[in-house]
Amino acid sequence: MTTRLALAFKNLGRNRRRNLATASAIVLGYAGLILLGGFVTRIEKFFRATSVYVNHIGSLSIYKPEGVEKHLLKPRKYSLSPDEQMKARQVLERIFPQHEGIGASLHGFTLVGNGCKTWPVRISGLEPALEEKLLKHWAVEKYAPELLNSRRGKALWEFKNMIPILVTEKVARNLGKDNLNLDHSLPSSAPASTTVPDCNAADFRAQSSNDPNVQLAGRTFQNNFSAIDAEIVGFYSSGLELLEESAAQLPLEALQKLYETEAVTKMAIYLPWDTPVEENAALLNSELKKAGLDLEVHHFKEFSVNPFYAGFMNLIYVMSAFFLTLAVCVVTLTVSDTMTMSVLERSKEIGTLRAVGFKKQQISRMFSEEGTLLGLLSLPVGLLVAWTVTLIVNAAKILFEVPGISTRLEVVLEIDPVHCAVAGVLLVTVTSISGWITSVRTSRRQIVKLLQSHVS
């Protein structure tokens, strides 16, 4: 084994220029795959942090059966009752003691008004304490800082004695509230009285733009009309362009008050970042059934709960898989090409080895090891190239626009050790097989013919 390896190593040195060119093809292929992987990883992590933590999809979420599709159609029927919430929470606590947070949320539509003009919004009722934990999660700070930077004003958890509401900047603009002084300290309790504005007054716009008070109106779960007052305490971004037109958040309790219910649309659990969600969703599903709860479990990669993540990543994965296939084919052929030339040139040598007693398999193995060695020697260089490019790109702070995302993202390439290992194993296997295949045919020829052969 050691002798063969030493031989393979020496042989590589014999045709340095050619092997260098082949090695550079492997280096480039490897670096290309790592960089593409780094780009895809960056996008995936941004989407994951955005959807799981910022948009409260959670690692796993629990709905009523068909609740994902129908909770807006029949909120009363497709929401989780307080009893179901309590039991589900117990199951979650029991089987996922390592969780980072468990929370309930309520989703629906409501009209937000400034006293004279109303604007429809998709509203989410959130648990303020959990919201604080999620927005301070390391993954959000690391992978989606753009969304945190786009927030203005204060957060929901900072207010106890009033109903705070966060709206997107577009909603604020449509209500004439986009110039609110959000950094000015807001009262921590609701104003003692609110005055009815004169919509036809000349200074209405100016007055309204300084007033954080808005009215929320909607239908309760019993289909009655209901309304509450709230104070705009900040502007936020969901990260999704489509929601920027009409989205708002307020404490869960306040939204439950508006809808006159104690139910919630879903419960979500936040598991540690790299926890596999598919298996855990299946586990949770069976545990809920055992606990006698007829509920449905979804994980964040599912189309039904996270169509944006699933659809976009699907496209990216298809393109990457296609690229991977093509890159591997190109590298395989390049290596085979070099190996073929090498084997043809060394027909006499193969004949001599056969004549002194080397078996055909031994010769094929030697060439295979040459290929393996070439691949192995190229990988660190490829890694170095990828690492250098990553450093340059990351230092350049390039911004790019992702379809459907409301903020521009910084191109931060991240070298993923798993990607490196997989791509490395793949390329070394390819070079090894190429060396083996190209030598098999030649080593099968008669020794005499091999010894007589010359390179054309």
Add this chain to the structure above:
Amino acid sequence: MKSFKMGVRNTLNNWRHSLGSMLSVAIGFAALTLFNGYISVVQDMYEDNYRQRSMFGDVMIEKSRNGKAIDFEDSRINEKEQQFIENFITENRSLVDQHARFLIVSGFANNGKSSAIYWGFGYDLEKGRQLRDPTWPWNSKAGKPLDLQSEDAVMLGEDIGDTFGCVPERNERLLTKVGGYTAVERPFRCERPNLQLTVTTDSGQVNAMAVTIGALGGVGLRGIDSWYLMMSLPKAQALHDTRDISHIRLRLKDKKMFGTFVERFNSAASSAQLELRAFDWREHILARVYKRTMSLFLIFRDLVSAVILTISGMSVLNAMVKSVNERQREIGTLRSLGFRGSRIISIFTTEGVVIGLFGSAVGGALSVVASLFLNRVEFIYYAGFLSDPVPFVIGLVPRLYLYSLFILCSIAAIASFFAARRAVKISIPALLSST
């Protein structure tokens, strides 16, 4: 021509070495055309979705302020301005194929049991259908297109339809191979067939209108279909209590006349002292998803092309250096007979071009076979924002084949040039005595 013949002869005489280079070119060519062919099909799908299905056409006309774009939701083209545009279009019939007026509608929809936010357009139904021709005249997944229904009907995006309990009777894949849906009325059922739409008008007044859910369809873009609603322009105007429109979309008879049309219109509007602006729909904020998706594809395409071309280039250079090295005696003989270095380099460069041509032909054949095979397999997947699952298709685009041919022949020629240039610098005795 003589050099070319010599190049062909040399390639055939040294077929074993040429084979290596040719293979490298062939695989590079196939990889390049396959990946770009795939990207071009996805780009076409998105373009078709916007230009035809969503009726963007080629040009949009919107209000402007000091010649610059304003927030599209604030754009209101009044009757006088509409008349001006109509007159301009009539005068320029030779340029304009179809056009339709659009008014943005948004508000709250309620069926008595559940409510949802809607956002969409009221538009000239018949003219809109003409804008969707020839691929998307039938744009409904269930029910009939609005132009075949009464004015009270609205079309809901599939996802907002879900919110109101409207689902097609059958769940089937509808997208045909050439795009568009087959013109068949597919049944659907709704919890309640009517909706009440409310809007806040520009003056702050709340208006309401009862409509019938006539079809499920939308624009085929995930996310947008969870809000999307389409209705007739007169109904939308009545709902908003206005005669204004938001913008006009036009399809030109010849896309190449885009510049002429835009220039003529903008100068006519400016002469008439009207704050109107004609522009490419791709510049509109509504086309932002399209634009960003296209730039993402370009990033991928460039990265992949760079990697493939560099690997292929290295491989060709490798093979050519070997080929030249083994023919040093031949080069020495030519030099001793009086051939100049530049002449020898040109012979090898031509040989490189010939290898590039042969390699590209092989790669082209490989690419066509692989494309036909993969297109036959019809692997179905979701392509980003497109809400309909689409087949994995690789386009056979002649332009891409020509472009790849040019690039790879150039690489082969450059590789041969550098390989030969090194050899001709060696002295004649050294060349002749080489083994």
